[in-house]
Amino acid sequence: MSAPVLPLNSRGKLASSLPAEQLAEISQLFEFRRTGYSLDAPFYTDPTIFKIDMEAIFGQHWIFAGSVAELPEPGDYITVDYGPYSLIVLRNDDGGVNVLHNVCRHRGARVLTEAAGSTGNLVCGYHSWTYSAEGNLIHASAPGEAKFDKNCFALKRAHSREVAGLIFVCIADEPPTDFDETSKIFEPYLAPHDLSKTKIAYQQNIIEEGNWKLVMENNRECYHCDGHPELACSLFPTWGLTEGLIPAHLEEVWDRNKEAQSSLEERCRRYGLPYEVVEELDTRIAGIRISRESLDGEGESFSADGRRLSKKLLGDLPDFRLGRCSMHLQPNSWFHFLGDHVITFGVFPINEHQSLVRTTWLVADDAVEGVDYDLEKLTYTWKQTNLQDKAFVELCQQGAGSPAYEPGPYMKSEYQVEAFINWYVQRVQEHLA
Amino acid sequence: MIELLTETAIQEPQRIRGLEMPWNRVMGSTEAPARAARALGPWHPQEFMAECVETVPEAGGLMTFVFRRCDGAPLAFRAGQYVNVAFPVNGEDKEPVDRSYSLSSSPTEPWTFSISVKRDGGGLVSPWVHENVKPGTVLEMLGPVGAFHLPDADRRARYLLLAAGAGITPIMSMVRTIHSLPGHADVVVLYHGAEAGGFAFHQELAYIASVDSRVKVFYSLGDRSKPEGWEGLSGRLTAAMLDEVAPDANGRQVYACGPEGYLNTATELLKKVGVDDTSIYMEFFTGDRQTLLEYQAELAHAADIAEEIAEEIADSAEDYFESQPTAFGLYEPGYDAEGTLKAGGLPLETVDADAAGPEALDGGSDTEPETASPDASSFDTVGTGSLTLSFMRTGINVRIDPTEHILGAAQRAGVRIGANCKEGMCGSCKVVKLSGEVEMNHQGGIRAREIDAGKFLPCCSTARTDMVIDA
Numbered sequence: 001m002s003a004p005v006l007p008l009n010s011r012g013k014l015a016s017s018l019p020a021e022q023l024a025e026i027s028q029l030f031e032f033r034r035t036g037y038s039l040d041a042p043f044y045t046d047p048t049i050f051k052i053d054m055e056a057i058f059g060q061h062w063i064f065a066g067s068v069a070e071l072p073e074p075g076d077y078i079t080v081d082y083g084p085y086s087l088i089v090l091r092n093d094d095g096g097v098n099v100l101h102n103v104c105r106h107r108g109a110r111v112l113t114e115a116a117g118s119t120g121n122l123v124c125g126y127h128s129w130t131y132s133a134e135g136n137l138i139h140a141s142a143p144g145e146a147k148f149d150k151n152c153f154a155l156k157r158a159h160s161r162e163v164a165g166l167i168f169v170c171i172a173d174e175p176p177t178d179f180d181e182t183s184k185i186f187e188p189y190l191a192p193h194d195l196s197k198t199k200i201a202y203q204q205n206i207i208e209e210g211n212w213k214l215v216m217e218n219n220r221e222c223y224h225c226d227g228h229p230e231l232a233c234s235l236f237p238t239w240g241l242t243e244g245l246i247p248a249h250l251e252e253v254w255d256r257n258k259e260a261q262s263s264l265e266e267r268c269r270r271y272g273l274p275y276e277v278v279e280e281l282d283t284r285i286a287g288i289r290i291s292r293e294s295l296d297g298e299g300e301s302f303s304a305d306g307r308r309l310s311k312k313l314l315g316d317l318p319d320f321r322l323g324r325c326s327m328h329l330q331p332n333s334w335f336h337f338l339g340d341h342v343i344t345f346g347v348f349p350i351n352e353h354q355s356l357v358r359t360t361w362l363v364a365d366d367a368v369e370g371v372d373y374d375l376e377k378l379t380y381t382w383k384q385t386n387l388q389d390k391a392f393v394e395l396c397q398q399g400a401g402s403p404a405y406e407p408g409p410y411m412k413s414e415y416q417v418e419a420f421i422n423w424y425v426q427r428v429q430e431h432l433a
Numbered sequence: 434m435i436e437l438l439t440e441t442a443i444q445e446p447q448r449i450r451g452l453e454m455p456w457n458r459v460m461g462s463t464e465a466p467a468r469a470a471r472a473l474g475p476w477h478p479q480e481f482m483a484e485c486v487e488t489v490p491e492a493g494g495l496m497t498f499v500f501r502r503c504d505g506a507p508l509a510f511r512a513g514q515y516v517n518v519a520f521p522v523n524g525e526d527k528e529p530v531d532r533s534y535s536l537s538s539s540p541t542e543p544w545t546f547s548i549s550v551k552r553d554g555g556g557l558v559s560p561w562v563h564e565n566v567k568p569g570t571v572l573e574m575l576g577p578v579g580a581f582h583l584p585d586a587d588r589r590a591r592y593l594l595l596a597a598g599a600g601i602t603p604i605m606s607m608v609r610t611i612h613s614l615p616g617h618a619d620v621v622v623l624y625h626g627a628e629a630g631g632f633a634f635h636q637e638l639a640y641i642a643s644v645d646s647r648v649k650v651f652y653s654l655g656d657r658s659k660p661e662g663w664e665g666l667s668g669r670l671t672a673a674m675l676d677e678v679a680p681d682a683n684g685r686q687v688y689a690c691g692p693e694g695y696l697n698t699a700t701e702l703l704k705k706v707g708v709d710d711t712s713i714y715m716e717f718f719t720g721d722r723q724t725l726l727e728y729q730a731e732l733a734h735a736a737d738i739a740e741e742i743a744e745e746i747a748d749s750a751e752d753y754f755e756s757q758p759t760a761f762g763l764y765e766p767g768y769d770a771e772g773t774l775k776a777g778g779l780p781l782e783t784v785d786a787d788a789a790g791p792e793a794l795d796g797g798s799d800t801e802p803e804t805a806s807p808d809a810s811s812f813d814t815v816g817t818g819s820l821t822l823s824f825m826r827t828g829i830n831v832r833i834d835p836t837e838h839i840l841g842a843a844q845r846a847g848v849r850i851g852a853n854c855k856e857g858m859c860g861s862c863k864v865v866k867l868s869g870e871v872e873m874n875h876q877g878g879i880r881a882r883e884i885d886a887g888k889f890l891p892c893c894s895t896a897r898t899d900m901v902i903d904a
Contacts, residue, residue, distance in 0.1 A: 073882070074880070075880045075882070118880065118882070119860075119880075120860050120877050120878050120879050120880045120883075121858050121859060121860060121876075121877045121878050123853070123859045123860060123861060128853035128854070128859055128861060130853070130854055130858050130859040130878075132877060133877070138858050138876070138877075139853070139854040139856065139858045139859055141853065141854070267680075267681075270680065270681075271681075298707060300683075300707075307709075308709065311709060311711060311712070312589075313589060313684055316589075316617075317684065318591060318619070318681040318684045319681040319683050319684040320683050320684050320707070320709075321683050321707060339684070366588065
């Protein structure tokens with residue numbers, strides 16, 4: 001037995017600092033993962049695997065951070081925390097986005113401590129080290145320091161991409177390059193909703209007592225949708241099913257869904273809106289699923305009767321009856337783009353058994369609360385659904401902690417869960433290789 | 434010999450986003466010449482005399498009467514509104530008979546205005562109007578009146594305009610107005626008439642539709658038999674017809690005008706095709722007693738206002754014109770009750786520009802500096818210099834030279850302002866000024882928005898005037 005040899009450039013890296021046996025053991029867990037079955041318990045409970053997740057997934061891939069509505073003007077920022085990381089996502093004076101590690105180069109203090117705000121230069125509250133919006137250290141009082149060179153202590157920067165109003169960040173030195181290809185897939189679906197002309201109606205942060213993968217798995221199927229009575233008013237509970245898989249009690253719903261879908265597709269063709277399903281959840285590095293799908297009832301929004309929840313149409317959309325354009329992006333986000341509002345969902349892991357789920361409701365920026373929309377009604381369906389999902393995720397987390405737990409089979413309607421897990425396993429294995 | 438013109442493919446014009454009525458800019462302007470043009474704003478109803486200058490016979494038994502105000506002023510109104518006219522039907526010395534007529538002209542051509550009157554054979558007034566009102570006839574009017582009109586600014590501007598018979602009158606005003614304005618709009622007109630030759634304004638509508646790609650016009654011939662060669666639609670309003678002319682009716686604002694039965698049907702059908710009831714605006718042309726009563730109330734209210742205004746103008750015409758912007762909102766439609774689209778209007782932007790600036794729809798700067806300064810006369814005064822800084826929370830006056838940085842003087846006098854870089858970078862000394870002027874040379878430690886909100890960095894600022902500071 002010998003201690004692993006650490007190359008000089010790997011300081012602070014987690015996986016490579018693991019003892020060799022532990023790393024071998026974990027690699028085996030990935031290698032012998034049973035396809036079509038849920039993961040072994042340590043994937044949901046083990047702090048070491050969580051560290052590997054943070055390095056191999058959240059440290060390497062493009063992560064959804066927020067939308068333009070959250071930082072509309074120069075100087076506006078949000079801080080985004082996940083695992084051990086804290087990032088500042090800042091709108092710069094050129095209209096672009098700067099992503100900076102929220103770690104002061106002096107003693108490591110958090111530079112910005114609020115979740116969101118507006119700032120000129122960035123000033124660390126501890127010793128007032130002051131950084132420009134680009135992260136350059138522009139002021140540090142240094143009485144008597146002869147050799148102190150400010151140029152060596154800029155805030156660390158990370159990469160950003162803004163696509164159709166969504167902001168993505170990547171902290172890898174060299175981000176995966178196929179994200180640009182994925183962007184080209186989803187950009188035309190989302191652009192007509194014009195996020196640059198939206199505002200936040202409401203943002204909800206909930207901490208789910210569950211591993212981030214359980215949160216994502218739960219979102220990738222509607223097998224459990226009987227547990228979402230509010231959502232089932234507008235979202236067809238046959239989601240994820242195909243002809244031949246329809247249970248008797250859902251046949252009528254299935255027929256209604258088919259009819260609504262064909263009428264939606266006709267509308268989409270008329271307005272030149274893409275609606276086809278693109279499903280590349282585990283066949284590319286920046287995995288995606290996107291489509292435009294009908295909603296039940298009036299087909300406009302997530303309300304009990306399917307009617308609009310905000311009276312102002314987004315962008316230059318001509319029609320409220322556009323169903324929902326839904327997108328899943330690996331690894332941490334999903335979205336619903338409707339005619340009257342948009343909901344973004346981001347999952348930010350805290351540790352192996354806790355995850356922050358951030359839900360943001362966006363409406364047209366000239367929509368007036370109380371006149372064009374009622375905030376309670378706008379947020380009702382997904383507030384309820386999020387709470388129900390939180391409970392489901394937590395039930396699974398508890399189960400994963402039990403010695404009696406063993407992986408169970410994903411059903412046919414849960415093929416997207418399998419795709420997510422397959423994507424995850426591949427990405428980690430590539431990283432560990 | 435007639436030369437044949439060849440059709441050439443022409444690109445769509447480049448346009449700004451949405452529609453905005455021209456008076457928005459006039460009302461918001463502080464420049465003197467534009468201020469003078471405030472008379473063009475859609476102000477309060479007034480009583481005025483107007484002279485007929487032209488009569489134009491229209492199809493369908495309508496006659497358009499063009500007027501100009503006797504006082505030379507333009508008539509300011511919104512497309513869709515009406516005027517109430519006193520007709521001396523029983524002779525000049527008898528009590529006149531009042532009737533309301535929608536304005537059919539566009540408020541963007543405000544120097545003359547027109548009403549279009551359908552001759553109703555059994556009626557008391559309209560036959561008289563047709564026979565007696567001629568160029569030179571002077572009539573007393575009250576207006577503009579009515580909440581049925583286009584919004585002052587609409588960045589979406591997607592309309593379905595429904596008209597039956599003489600109900601085309603206010604709709605015509607809307608079409609003419611939109612046609613006269615730049616900007617993006619998408620207008621579908623569905624016009625019902627009883628006979629093929631009875632569609633008033635159809636030549637002009639056809640012309641507008643042929644040159645303005647934003648406007649589409651459909652005709653339907655009620656339930657009568659259609660003549661040879663009729664190329665329009667036929668039959669009464671149905672959901673299928675709405676769906677045919679405007680399959681996206683669901684996303685449009687609908688303005689409808691016509692007889693009561695027609696409008697009742699329209700209300701029902703619009704719901705069926707998914708139009709939200711808050712997106713429907715209607716004007717009843719021949720109403721039951723109840724609608725007539727509503728109009729009476731509206732007119733009585735307008736008359737009261739007109740009287741008040743007349744008094745105000747008589748007292749001080751200048752003050753009155755200065756205060757014009759306050760006239761906004763009197764006849765706002767319900768959906769705009771919160772003033773979402775104020776006189777500030779739409780920002781200038783092309784629809785295709787993706788880097789458009791933030792919109793100031795909510796009225797712009799809302800940070801009025803406090804006007805009432807607390808009393809600093811009882812504070813101790815320290816230092817020497819030509820200017821006085823009053824620090825309200827510390828309770829001290831500091832004399833300062835115009836060249837001296839404010840921070841140092843304040844700190845020496847015991848005012849507690851945290852500061853670090855002292856070069857305008859870190860922003861840690863940021864304070865609010867309650868009054869006075871500073872000269873600031875900052876280096877990114879403060880944002881324009883904060884400056885607008887009255888904040889400044891005393892470390893890199895000198896005083897230009899006496900100041901009152903919240904510190």
